[in-house]
Amino acid sequence: MADNPGAVRCECGAAAGPLGVCVDYYHAILSEEQADPVMYRWHAPVVCAYLLQHPYRGHEKYLDGQFRQLQLLLDKGLDALLRAAAHQIARNRHGSRAGYDMEPLAAYEPLPPGGPPRDFRATFSGLPVRDGSFVADGHAAYGQHIEAVVRATVESWLSMES
Numbered sequence: 298m299a300d301n302p303g304a305v306r307c308e309c310g311a312a313a314g315p316l317g318v319c320v321d322y323y324h325a326i327l328s329e330e331q332a333d334p335v336m337y338r339w340h341a342p343v344v345c346a347y348l349l350q351h352p353y354r355g356h357e358k359y360l361d362g363q364f365r366q367l368q369l370l371l372d373k374g375l376d377a378l379l380r381a382a383a384h385q386i387a388r389n390r391h392g393s394r395a396g397y398d399m400e401p402l403a404a405y406e407p408l409p410p411g412g413p414p415r416d417f418r419a420t421f422s423g424l425p426v427r428d429g430s431f432v433a434d435g436h437a438a439y440g441q442h443i444e445a446v447v448r449a450t451v452e453s454w455l456s457m458e459s
């Protein structure tokens with residue numbers, strides 16, 4: 298059965314898709330969004346969701362902030378997340394005290410200990426790709442697919458608390 302691609306599983310528990318496991322999808326997204334500014338608006342949620350579904354590939358000290366960013370997105374939308382990020386960049390440029398500004402994120406749940414969760418309802422390797430593109434059905438559809446992955450990521454982590 299080792300030569301059956303359907304049997305291949307990602308470290309996050311997801312079944313491989315036509316492009317491979319999640320890291321293959323992640324790299325394909327990072328490559329495609331470089332040439333597509335509208336698609337690139339979803340860059341931060343893509344990175345945060347990927348690292349929270351595959352936390353051994355990220356830096357543990359950033360995971361809590363990334364988890365809160367995803368909650369901000371679900372709560373207030375992409376524009377609010379982009380505004381918070383722009384505020385952060387401006388703040389760093391003005392040389393204010395070092396460190397991540399947690400204020401816009403302080404209201405959200407901290408990352409529960411004991412992760413990662415065993416599986417997620419929506420995964421990167423489950424994202425639809427048509428003609429080699431993630432936005433073949435339009436940017437609105439792409440945004441909805443990423444948001445579903447984000448929602449599944451937050452839900453699985455929060456369900457670890459009990």
Ligand SMILES: [Zn+2]
Pocket residue numbers: 307308309310311318319320350351420421422
């Ligand atoms: Zn995965």
